[in-house]
Amino acid sequence: MTDPAADVAAPSTGPAPRGLDLDRLAAHLAVHRPNLNGPLSARLIAGGKSNLTYLLRAGDREVVLRRPPLGHVLATAHDMAREHRVISALAPTGVPVPEALLLCADESVIGAPFYLMAKVDGEVYRRREQTDALTATQRRDLAMAMMDTLATLHRVEPAEVGLADFGRPEGYLARQVRRWGGQLDRSRSRPLPGIDELRDALAASVPEGANAGRIVHGDYRLDNLLATVDPVAVRAVLDWEMATLGDPLADLGLLLTYWDVLGGSDHGEGNPVADGIGPRAGFPAGAELIERYAGRSDVDVGPLHWHVALGCFKLAVICEGIHYRHTLGQTLGEGFDRIGDMVAPLVAHGLRAVRES
Secondary structure: OOOHHHHHOOOEOOOOOOOOOHHHHHHHHHHHOHHHOOOEEEEEOOOOOOOEEEEEEEOOEEEEEEEOOOOOOOOOOOOHHHHHHHHHHHOOOOOOOOOEEEEEOOOOOOOOOEEEEEOOOOEOOOOHHHHHOOOHHHHHHHHHHHHHHHHHHHHOOHHHHOOOOOOOOOOHHHHHHHHHHHHHHHHOOOOOOOHHHHHHHHHOOOOOOOOOOEEEOOOOOHHHEEEEEOOEEEEEEOOOOOOEEEOOHHHHHHHHHHHHHHOOOHHHOOOOOOOOOOHHHOOOOHHHHHHHHHHOOOOOOOOOHHHHHHHHHHHHHHHHHHHHHHHOOOOOOOOHHHHHHHHHHHHHHHHHHHHHO
């Protein structure tokens, strides 16, 4: 018997972007998703600074492919199976997610595990020229829709969607400090004044975590959403690579780190991570966002200083990891040369926040 893929796999068209083997992918799809069989072409979707996202054209259909970054992949930080599982589980809820189409754990296909999801129409708002084009009302409504969607996510009962074993809520916050400290040690390539002091201060003051047990996105921010502004709506929440069960205040603390710490100061100006968000870009301040969330959630938001400090530490470690991959030539796209500049101000703000907590 001949290999069925050899009979029906369509050839790829054009050069494959780095990180994809289109001929092997075509053969795999011919067997596992024959409705996507057709001449393949792909392009890298700019903007992602961690996992790689490609727009894949299979014949006359477009889908999205996600895979881990090239090289220096930190354990558990780029788990394709977790992303695929959580968006599959959330599909019947009120949380907008893309339709999951295929998971492949076989690294021999493209060199890494990957999954496919449906393409969702909408825009990722991350650049200042994009958000400057919005009216003041659209900016406010978009920010409020972002918070409403997060509140909807945190209201989902994990057991009701098959995610009761998706994480270990007990001790979540302490493990976050240890985990990101470990990631820091594996990404450290230069002196980082104050970052070890921040780690130690967080570890010594972990709060009780009374809200533990909710589904946590892990990197919730405006440019991880696909949205429309006419009408204003969140069409899909993206980038679930760090999702787990834990304390929803961690999502709020990290969001405030992006929004107020970077988006409310000059540190984020011109930076691809935070240039188009926050008060500096004409959006409401973080306090108003938290008020909106609190009105639509049963989570006790309480004091958030410690969680902002954790957000600063986590984002500093992520930026340092991206900076390290950039120095090794393992990043794809533009803007990576400035990511490392964010680490020092994040550490400084995190130290101030943890002292206030």
